[in-house]
Amino acid sequence: MGLKVNAKLLRQLLVGFIREEVCKVGVRKAVLGLSGGIDSALVAFLAAEALGPENVYAFVMPYRTSNPESEAHARLAAEQLGIPHEVVEITSMVESYFSRYPDADNMRRGNKMARERMTILYDQSAALSALVLGTSNKTELLLGYGTLFGDMASALNPIGDIYKTQVWHLSEEMGVPRAIIEKKPSADLWAGQTDEQELGFTYREVDELLYHMVDLRMNREELVADGFDPLFIDTIYHKIQNSHFKRRLPVIAKVSNRTIDRDFRYSRDWGK
Amino acid sequence: MNFTVALAQIKPKLGCLADNGEMICSVVERGISEGADLAVFPELALTGYFLRDLVPEVALRMDSPLLTRLLNLSRRIDIAIGFVEASDDYRFFNSALYLSNGEVLHRHRKVYLPTYGLFDEQRYFARGESIRAFDTRFGRMGLLICEDMWHLSAPYVLAMDGATTLICLSSSPSRGISEDASLGSTVAWQKLTSTTAMFLNCRILYCNRVGYEDGVNFWGGSEVVAPSGNVVVRGKIFEEDYVVGSLDEGALRRERIFSPMMRDESLPITMKELRRIETERSR
Numbered sequence: 001m002g003l004k005v006n007a008k009l010l011r012q013l014l015v016g017f018i019r020e021e022v023c024k025v026g027v028r029k030a031v032l033g034l035s036g037g038i039d040s041a042l043v044a045f046l047a048a049e050a051l052g053p054e055n056v057y058a059f060v061m062p063y064r065t066s067n068p069e070s071e072a073h074a075r076l077a078a079e080q081l082g083i084p085h086e087v088v089e090i091t092s093m094v095e096s097y098f099s100r101y102p103d104a105d106n107m108r109r110g111n112k113m114a115r116e117r118m119t120i121l122y123d124q125s126a127a128l129s130a131l132v133l134g135t136s137n138k139t140e141l142l143l144g145y146g147t148l149f150g151d152m153a154s155a156l157n158p159i160g161d162i163y164k165t166q167v168w169h170l171s172e173e174m175g176v177p178r179a180i181i182e183k184k185p186s187a188d189l190w191a192g193q194t195d196e197q198e199l200g201f202t203y204r205e206v207d208e209l210l211y212h213m214v215d216l217r218m219n220r221e222e223l224v225a226d227g228f229d230p231l232f233i234d235t236i237y238h239k240i241q242n243s244h245f246k247r248r249l250p251v252i253a254k255v256s257n258r259t260i261d262r263d264f265r266y267s268r269d270w271g272k
Numbered sequence: 273m274n275f276t277v278a279l280a281q282i283k284p285k286l287g288c289l290a291d292n293g294e295m296i297c298s299v300v301e302r303g304i305s306e307g308a309d310l311a312v313f314p315e316l317a318l319t320g321y322f323l324r325d326l327v328p329e330v331a332l333r334m335d336s337p338l339l340t341r342l343l344n345l346s347r348r349i350d351i352a353i354g355f356v357e358a359s360d361d362y363r364f365f366n367s368a369l370y371l372s373n374g375e376v377l378h379r380h381r382k383v384y385l386p387t388y389g390l391f392d393e394q395r396y397f398a399r400g401e402s403i404r405a406f407d408t409r410f411g412r413m414g415l416l417i418c419e420d421m422w423h424l425s426a427p428y429v430l431a432m433d434g435a436t437t438l439i440c441l442s443s444s445p446s447r448g449i450s451e452d453a454s455l456g457s458t459v460a461w462q463k464l465t466s467t468t469a470m471f472l473n474c475r476i477l478y479c480n481r482v483g484y485e486d487g488v489n490f491w492g493g494s495e496v497v498a499p500s501g502n503v504v505v506r507g508k509i510f511e512e513d514y515v516v517g518s519l520d521e522g523a524l525r526r527e528r529i530f531s532p533m534m535r536d537e538s539l540p541i542t543m544k545e546l547r548r549i550e551t552e553r554s555r
Contacts, residue, residue, distance in 0.1 A: 004451045013446060013455075013489055016510055020484045156487070267322040267486045269286045 003165050003211050007173035010166075011046070014158045018050035021156050022131050024272035029130035033117050033151075034058040034078060034085065035188065036070030038171055038180050039159060040135040041077040045174040046158050047133055048081045057128055058085040061117045063094060070188050073180050080177060090116045110189040114150025122153075131155040139164040139203060142210055143236070144243020145195070152246060163210065164203040201232070209236055274521050275410045278308035279494040281513040283483035286320035289330050293318060293338045296353070299514070300345045308516060309410065310350040312494075314441050314481035315382075315418050316366065318355040321443040322485045327396040331358035334376070339369070346371035350408065352479075354417060354441045356397075357381065363398035368415050368441050370406065378406035380415040384423050390445060390488065393419075405433035410519070418442040421464060431472035431534055436499075436524055438468070442480040446489040446510075458491055458509065470501035473528050475519055482512055499527035 022030055030047050034040050047056045060074040071087065078085035093116050098104050104112075118132075125132045134154025136146050138161055146152040159167060164185070171181050185195040185203065196202050209228055212218045213236070218226065223233050249261055258264040280299045284292045296317060303311040315321070318338070319330040332339055332355055342351055350372040357367035357379075366382040381400025385393035403426050405414045414430030414437070421427060421440050430438055448456020465476045476497040481490045494507035496517030507513040528534070 002450065005449045006451055006453055009453060009455065010449055012510060013449070016489065017484055017487060021487060265324040266326060267286060267324055269322075269485050270326065271287050272285060 003207055005166050007170050010170055011173055014046050015050045018047050018158055025131060027129050027131060029055040029128055030133045031057045031121055031125045031130045032133040033121055034060050034074035036073035038167060039137055041176045041180050042167055042171045043133050043135045043158055044077055044081060045176055048083055053082045056083045058083050060087045061090050063113050064091040065190060067188050076177050088120055106190060111147045114147035118150050118153045136160055137164050137167050138162055139207055143239050144246050148246045163207040165207040273410050275309040275519050277310045277477055277517050278303045279479045279515040280311055280313045281482055281492045281494045281507045283512050284317055284320040286485055287326045287330055289318055304348045312439055312477050312479040313353040314479050315354040315443040317353050327356055327364050331356040331364050333358050343371055343374055347374045352439050366397045366417060368417050370415055372408060377408060378415060382417040382420060384419040386419045403429045405430050405435035411436050413437045416440045427468050427472055431474055437475045439477045443490055444480050446491040455491060458493055465497045466501040469497045469499055473499045473534050475499055482510060499524055
């Protein structure tokens with residue numbers, strides 16, 4: 001099965017990625033939000049190995065309704081690594097805004113929380129001369145299961161090309177605490193929320209399909225022949241299609257001969 | 273003739289000609305002081321790989337001061353190196369030079385410019401039009417750049433043209449993580465260099481870079497492969513390295529006696545069939 005990876009080699013590649021791409025910008029430090037979940041814990045472990053624990057700053061940013069276990073797990077990861085960490089409550093900031101719009105639904109509130117957290121991380125990155133590390137994995141990015149300019153924002157994302165299933169595997173190799181690896185994935189936006197319940201399928205199921213569809217480029221016919229449910233295939237295909245705008249830069253209206261990103265093309269590491 | 277090669281597994285800075293030039297000259301000096309006969313650098317060693325719109329900015333004419341400096345150094349050591357070449361008619365090539373004794377012994381312009389997957393070369397570079405072997409003080413050689421090597425015909429033509437040493441300059445990105453202890457690209461390249469050496473009874477000097485550009489890693493693993501297909505020496509994976517290998521004329525002679533595939537290769541039959549295929553395809 002193709003989702004299995006050599007965790008040692010992957011670790012080496014990703015640690016090198018953080019070390020080189022952070023230092024190229026002329027800084028030596030990184031900041032990230034620790035949610036208590038496995039993705040941000042894994043990124044913290046990779047970053048601590050790449051930059052040294054003293055150079056990785058973690059921010060735990062709970063909201064009033066957040067599960068207390070999340071904060072406990074975030075602290076657990078930070079303490080095991082010995083990285084500087086701080087708790088910044090976002091309740092007052094988010095509440096103050098929604099007092100004007102008390103009817104806002106869960107989605108709006110969740111998005112606002114995610115973006116509130118990211119403004120804090122970017123502010124801290126400026127204060128600390130550090131880069132913001134992203135913690136979205138490939139499964140979430142492909143499904144669009146994240147908030148644009150919220151948790152999906154970052155300067156560098158070490159785990160954006162590995163599926164959730166691979167995140168679990170690599171986390172074992174890195175020594176992420178068992179309690180974090182074994183709990184049910186959750187965005188923790190309301191009590192009892194789990195990702196898999198909200199999405200309607202498990203990460204293992206969808207990763208298997210995504211791997212065959214995206215990485216192996218199997219068409220619908222081949223996927224069906226391989227035993228994937230046609231309805232499941234179509235649902236996921238549409239999710240990828242409909243969330244594609246989140247994976248691209250904002251569209252720029254072309255009027256000149258050289259438009260940014262269309263025919264004005266340079267690598268981001270230009271001159272580094 | 274026996275000789276020693278140094279494979280310079282460097283990490284160029286993207287688009288920084290001056291910095292890369294200094295670094296390369298100091299590696300060449302090391303080769304000279306440690307007595308290597310030939311120093312080999314990766315594809316686009318002077319510029320880095322994902323250049324995109326930088327291509328015209330970092331392109332060098334054949335008479336540029338940086339190349340002149342390398343030419344001067346080549347009086348003390350042979351040098352094979354990749355760079356962006358600007359022609360007089362403003363075409364830009366992904367080129368490689370073999371410098372020796374103050375002269376350009378050979379210039380190869382990359383023929384196969386990949387445009388699939390993460391590659392975008394044909395958009396920025398003009399295509400080279402020839403694949404030729406050339407004589408050096410260490411015997412007849414051929415130069416190829418990365419993707420060229422993946423087209424069986426390219427090393428074949430060089431071997432038929434008399435090359436006994438193939439130099440391949442590379443910027444091979446890391447991809448294809450699996451259960452294996454090596455990446456997909458590493459496994460594929462190692463099969464390729466070994467098989468090519470064996471088929472053509474040639475030595476392969478493969479120099480691949482390291483470092484990251486926009487999150488894409490280059491895996492290194494530069495190697496000297498004997499005509500038997502066995503690896504003589506191999507560079508580190510993911511890290512900068514300086515790999516020295518000795519090439520023994522006797523080993524080449526013995527291998528060519530043991531498996532004389534190149535001697536027995538029939539150029540007339542190949543030519544006849546290729547002409548037939550060309551005619552049939554154009555019908």
